[in-house]
Amino acid sequence: MCAAEVDHQVAQRYLLKRRLGKGAYGIVWKAVDRRTGEVVAIKKIFDAFRDKTDAQRTFREIMLLQQLGDHPNIIRLLDVIRAENDRDIYLVFESMDTDLNAVICKGRLLKDVHKRFIMYQLLRATKFIHSGGVIHRDQKPSNILLNASCLVKLCDFGLARPLGGLPEGPEGPALTDYVATRWYRAPEVLLSSSWYTPGVDMWSLGCVLGEMLRGRPLFPGTSTLHQLELILETIPPPSKEDLLALSSSFSAAVLPCLGSRPRQTLDALLPPDTPPEALDLLKGLLVFAPGKRLSAAQALRHPYVQRFHCPAREQTLDAAVRLPVLEGVQLSAPEYRSRVYQMILERRGGGPGGG
Structure with missing residues (x-):
């Protein structure tokens, strides 16, 4: 392992065991806390x-996880460490064994009961964040962490947004400034709707469920237009009212061109032994109109996850989540950095090594 890859104060506190991954954005290691022995x-x-x-994005992920990380199905952020070069930053999380994407790719590891339990936990996490007015906006198998007991933790809140009591609908916040992974994007996102709702997460969860059932992505579009084609040849077509409700200039031009393709049904994409209640839940999530999709709270009562459903364990937040910087207020990059550094100092004040 290259010693230059990690700052001295991080190596002092944590024993790095192995590198889990490296990408354009950064590196992830598995490590052991030298003080506590925690992995x-x-x-x-x-x-x-x-x-x-x-x-x-860095600011949002840190601040939102500070407020949401006490939920059993959301990854816990244990520490934030400033790098010596003032450019990089270290986020320390609880460790998980794998992610849902890796499990699906290995094929046939998930039995029916595992799929139901994973879906239940995802719905429970989503109900929790939605109750605080937060939408994740990037739910996909690689952002769903798992351990050997099939415990689920939702991670990567870099694209998440708090709606923060702002009105929904055309007067509400314009939320078009992101590009989530195309295969899990809701139709209103693909059509550049000028506003959207927690329904974007429910669509993504439908795509995740479909992928668990099918063993491969449900709508693997190669472009935005192809993505829309795959969706619209499978789900029931939208009504005129559904289209108008999106407030998208794009939809009027694009959608009439897509109606002539041969149609297929959702069940044709799934294995013949798919339980009927799985297909029924899928149909309740993959609905064109966001307001007609099942909410997380409604989906938790669905027969597919009934054996795990326990209202007492499906907690909600008492108030809307607010970030220290209001939605719609844009800071400069140095201002976001100084806010994060200030938060690290405050955490340090709460005890040695932060929270």
Whole structure:
């Protein structure tokens, strides 16, 4: 392992065991806390405050996880460490064994009961964040962590947004400034609707469920237009009212061109032994109109996850989640960085090594 890859104060506190992955954004290691013996995952984000977009994403992920991380199905952020070069930053998380994407790729590892239990936990996490007015906006198998007991933890809140009591609908916040993974994007996102709702997460969860049932992605589009084609040849077509409700200039031009393709049904994409209640839940999530999709709270009462459903364990937040910087207010990259550093100092004040 290259010693230059990690700052001295991180190596002092954590014993790095192995590198779990490396990408353009940074590196993730499995490590052990030298003080407590706890196994952790350390994510080093390269140049986390490079520009306003990257800085805002880093800021949001840290601040939202501070407020949401007590839920059993959301990854816990244990520490945030400032890099000596003032550009990179380290996020220390609880450790998990794998992610849902890796499990699906290995094929036939998930039995019916596992799929139901994973879906139940995802719905429970989603109900929790939605109750605080937060939408994740990037639910997909690689952002769903698992351990050997099939415990689920939702991670990567870099694209998440708090709606923060802002009105929904055309007067509400314009949320078009992100590009989530195409295969899990809701139709209103693909059509550049000028506003959207927690329904974007419910669509993504439908795609995740479909992928668990099918063993491969449900709608593997190669472009935005192809993605829409795959969706619209499978799900029931939208009504005129559904289209108008999206407030998208794009939809009027694109959708009439897509109606002439041969149609297929959702069940034709799934194995013949798919339980009927799995297909029924899928149909309740993969609905064109966001307001007609099942909510997380409704989906938790669905027969597919009934054996795990326990209202007492499906907690909600008492108030809307608010970030220290209001939605719609844009800071500069250095301002976001100084806010994060201030938070690290405050955490340090709460005890040695932060929270």
